[in-house]
Amino acid sequence: MRPIMTVEEIHAFLDREFPQIHVDGRALAVTDVRPGELAMRFDPSDRHLRPGNTISGPSMVMLADVAAYAVILAHIGPVALAVTTSLNINFLRKPQLAPLFCDCRLLKLGKRLAVIDCLLTQQSGGEPVAHATATYSIPPR
Amino acid sequence: MRPIMTVEEIHAFLDREFPQIHVDGRALAVTDVRPGELAMRFDPSDRHLRPGNTISGPSMVMLADVAAYAVILAHIGPVALAVTTSLNINFLRKPQLAPLFCDCRLLKLGKRLAVIDCLLTQQSGGEPVAHATATYSIPPR
Amino acid sequence: MRPIMTVEEIHAFLDREFPQIHVDGRALAVTDVRPGELAMRFDPSDRHLRPGNTISGPSMVMLADVAAYAVILAHIGPVALAVTTSLNINFLRKPQLAPLFCDCRLLKLGKRLAVIDCLLTQQSGGEPVAHATATYSIPPR
Amino acid sequence: MRPIMTVEEIHAFLDREFPQIHVDGRALAVTDVRPGELAMRFDPSDRHLRPGNTISGPSMVMLADVAAYAVILAHIGPVALAVTTSLNINFLRKPQLAPLFCDCRLLKLGKRLAVIDCLLTQQSGGEPVAHATATYSIPPR
Numbered sequence: 001m002r003p004i005m006t007v008e009e010i011h012a013f014l015d016r017e018f019p020q021i022h023v024d025g026r027a028l029a030v031t032d033v034r035p036g037e038l039a040m041r042f043d044p045s046d047r048h049l050r051p052g053n054t055i056s057g058p059s060m061v062m063l064a065d066v067a068a069y070a071v072i073l074a075h076i077g078p079v080a081l082a083v084t085t086s087l088n089i090n091f092l093r094k095p096q097l098a099p100l101f102c103d104c105r106l107l108k109l110g111k112r113l114a115v116i117d118c119l120l121t122q123q124s125g126g127e128p129v130a131h132a133t134a135t136y137s138i139p140p141r
Numbered sequence: 142m143r144p145i146m147t148v149e150e151i152h153a154f155l156d157r158e159f160p161q162i163h164v165d166g167r168a169l170a171v172t173d174v175r176p177g178e179l180a181m182r183f184d185p186s187d188r189h190l191r192p193g194n195t196i197s198g199p200s201m202v203m204l205a206d207v208a209a210y211a212v213i214l215a216h217i218g219p220v221a222l223a224v225t226t227s228l229n230i231n232f233l234r235k236p237q238l239a240p241l242f243c244d245c246r247l248l249k250l251g252k253r254l255a256v257i258d259c260l261l262t263q264q265s266g267g268e269p270v271a272h273a274t275a276t277y278s279i280p281p282r
Numbered sequence: 283m284r285p286i287m288t289v290e291e292i293h294a295f296l297d298r299e300f301p302q303i304h305v306d307g308r309a310l311a312v313t314d315v316r317p318g319e320l321a322m323r324f325d326p327s328d329r330h331l332r333p334g335n336t337i338s339g340p341s342m343v344m345l346a347d348v349a350a351y352a353v354i355l356a357h358i359g360p361v362a363l364a365v366t367t368s369l370n371i372n373f374l375r376k377p378q379l380a381p382l383f384c385d386c387r388l389l390k391l392g393k394r395l396a397v398i399d400c401l402l403t404q405q406s407g408g409e410p411v412a413h414a415t416a417t418y419s420i421p422p423r
Numbered sequence: 424m425r426p427i428m429t430v431e432e433i434h435a436f437l438d439r440e441f442p443q444i445h446v447d448g449r450a451l452a453v454t455d456v457r458p459g460e461l462a463m464r465f466d467p468s469d470r471h472l473r474p475g476n477t478i479s480g481p482s483m484v485m486l487a488d489v490a491a492y493a494v495i496l497a498h499i500g501p502v503a504l505a506v507t508t509s510l511n512i513n514f515l516r517k518p519q520l521a522p523l524f525c526d527c528r529l530l531k532l533g534k535r536l537a538v539i540d541c542l543l544t545q546q547s548g549g550e551p552v553a554h555a556t557a558t559y560s561i562p563p564r
Contacts, residue, residue: 023188047164057225058203084198088229088511090538092531108515115513229370231397233390248413249374256372305470329446339507344481366480370511
């Protein structure tokens, strides 16, 4: 399972096809692509806040969802349009208003379905703030 | 299981405690509260769009999460601060860029945990566009 | 969404293709089939017990999984072989060692994916003991 | 996060408190305990079969559920009685009728809730056959 797109190619594709994810500024960036894996960084702003100076749950879902989409893209190329069919998330610890990192791993990249494991942390090797599993449907190629 | 807050009281509480949910205008409104149940309406705007003129998955998660929070609030009152511990969502059909309705039902309202079933549709009795189950932790009272 | 198999036809198919589900005696029976819906009854025995005279979680998963399979079968007929791709379950209340009923509803029956909502109770109209959502992949027909 | 029970102590506790899991012979065994982690082996028999010589989904759920319980036990000791509150599983590849290994990791071990990540494989370093996330409620101590 080797990636066939570089970080720059993924950014260019997302900018072109998903301009909405940058509607509040460039809050999301792919930081690494490796065989079967991808890492994304999220810089939250005021709009992602919740009482207690924490990041909202739906913002964490958004990060996991975009990162999961990007790891599929990196491995099947910019042609197919995968759509999320399900997402399960466990919120583990209250994040602080600071950058959030999502490490994604392809558990399966089949012809019709991809399953991705996402771990969200705030510092390298730190305790996870959330864990998500996302399922994407891959259209016939 | 009887609600102890009215629609107006829930709105007043959310406005005061969760101003962030209105950061892009008043997109969310409780439309009904009944024993064990609550309905919420979401009016999406451009920022909730995805390619193909559809509503983004994280926007649907946000609707389910806020509605699930509101149905707990309606039944335990404005004192406790419940936090989402997990959320599972299945995306069933591509929604159109039109109002989205979330019907929430308390499957369980325990001392420590609440579990809520959420069905998202675009017209009364229409086919569901998404289904979510959310779990909230309720702090000691 | 009309069922195309009767209760008897579903039983005959399960007996022939899934004899394993009866390995401990006939513990599972379809009790009703309706448009988009199916009900199944489970009679637990000692092997499904857990300390505290309750029914084990995996036994409840088994009930939801077989009932979800049966509701798909009832609506697409005995030809296709659907396989479970994911299952999410919330355990709500401790069941007693007594029959368990599963009410299934097709949230979506697409060409490639089916999503089923399952509510487990112990008496009609009683409080639910568990809620599950199952996803099945439907092979090309 | 250091384990406070050995493999032998966990086995002795499970034998005493959960004799039901051995109702068909000793199919489950803890093979390793490490800080925050535990590994369990499952030897399936005919009763766990499904058509196509594969292992049933509920059997995989049972393995994940018992292993998740054991990893909590290993870290909090034999006093508390944790109960599963939710479980989410993705079935990734059809397992063969051969031993199944479950690697569990504590994502969170809080005062009230534990969240465990479970990966099921059939050979060391092989592709996963299933991935589960389980949530347990921990009673007040």
